[in-house]
Amino acid sequence: MPNENDYKGPREKLAAYVDGELEPGDHxxxxxxxxxxxxxxxxxxxxxxxxxxxQATRPNEPDAGAWKAALGSIDARLRLAGTAYRQxxxxxxxxxGVAAAVLAAIALFVANRPTPPSREITVEPGDHETPFVLAxxxxxxxxxxxxxGSDETDEILLVGLAPVHEPMRLAGEGEIQLDEMTPERxxxxxxxxxxxxxxxxxxxxDPKQP
Amino acid sequence: MRPYCSHSGLFLLPxxxxxxxxxxxxxxxxxxxxxxxxxxxxxxxNNKIDKKLAELAxxxxxxxxxxxxxxxxxxxxxxxxVNKAKEFSFVDNQKAVVTVRQAADENNQVKLxxxxxxxxxxxxxxxxxKFFPMMTCYQTAKGECLIIAVxxxxxxxx
Numbered sequence: 001m002p003n004e005n006d007y008k009g010p011r012e013k014l015a016a017y018v019d020g021e022l023e024p025g026d027h028x029x030x031x032x033x034x035x036x037x038x039x040x041x042x043x044x045x046x047x048x049x050x051x052x053x054x055q056a057t058r059p060n061e062p063d064a065g066a067w068k069a070a071l072g073s074i075d076a077r078l079r080l081a082g083t084a085y086r087q088x089x090x091x092x093x094x095x096x097g098v099a100a101a102v103l104a105a106i107a108l109f110v111a112n113r114p115t116p117p118s119r120e121i122t123v124e125p126g127d128h129e130t131p132f133v134l135a136x137x138x139x140x141x142x143x144x145x146x147x148x149g150s151d152e153t154d155e156i157l158l159v160g161l162a163p164v165h166e167p168m169r170l171a172g173e174g175e176i177q178l179d180e181m182t183p184e185r186x187x188x189x190x191x192x193x194x195x196x197x198x199x200x201x202x203x204x205x206d207p208k209q210p
Numbered sequence: 211m212r213p214y215c216s217h218s219g220l221f222l223l224p225x226x227x228x229x230x231x232x233x234x235x236x237x238x239x240x241x242x243x244x245x246x247x248x249x250x251x252x253x254x255x256n257n258k259i260d261k262k263l264a265e266l267a268x269x270x271x272x273x274x275x276x277x278x279x280x281x282x283x284x285x286x287x288x289x290x291x292v293n294k295a296k297e298f299s300f301v302d303n304q305k306a307v308v309t310v311r312q313a314a315d316e317n318n319q320v321k322l323x324x325x326x327x328x329x330x331x332x333x334x335x336x337x338x339x340k341f342f343p344m345m346t347c348y349q350t351a352k353g354e355c356l357i358i359a360v361x362x363x364x365x366x367x368x
Binding site: 141142143144145146162163164166167168169170171172175176177178179180181182183184187189191192197198199200201202203 | 246248261262263264265266269270272273274282283284285286287288299321328329330331332333334335336337339340341342343344345346347359361
């Protein structure tokens, strides 16, 4: 036990003294300390003041009825939340089921789809740079054009040349030799190769209506 | 025992093989002739002349002055081997059949046979790169006269 005349313990001893938590020996020593040290006494007094203030402003504990009411309210809200969750779970199950069915149908369709004949596609290195190559006029040979006048044809064609894409030149005098002609019955076509005129076959009969 | 072989059969065998080969050999590519056939409708109902038909219209009008309007009906270009025929169709399902009788010779001339509506069969020798017009007597319901013009190519370098 420390000497009663020179005992000066830690400040925590003062707090324990105020709260009545010291052993009997320590309690006596602290009382001697308080007699000799006015600063320690002021400290103890301040702590007692704080303890009184704590006791004065301490809120009341809820009574048993309040606890019971609170518990009932919590239980009621938990039941309500569980019901709502169960109500939401059914549509979610349906949605998941329908989605799974759709995926299964797509998988079946893809698996059973007839496969086209395999074609080996070779990609040239330059294809990535020019995926859409337009043909030039020299790449397109138009062999047949019907029901369009040549003036219209020039406007219709985006690429390529029609068989007649420039003014027609007629064979000149002496450039056509008639080898043989067998007219249809009742017709009398004439081969005309007049001087200074382009050769031409001209009918002598009247035009035939369709 | 040695098998019997006829001496005449041995002589005839190469001849038969040669004739068969000649008959089955395809025409040389250079013997194909590119034939352009254009059908033109001429009318007296208007005076609109296609700019490509200016020369043809002028020459036809010298013989048929009442025809004042000229337009292209169809234009076809086909490559036809020698001794092969090709049919061309025009307005109102009128048709012409062109047969190449001989490819371009050393004078750049081609022999053709053309069968035309209400004209008949025409065999002629033509120059290269120029049209030979043939007026048919066929007339459409609108009163348009059908004219067929034929040209051959390619033109060999002289």
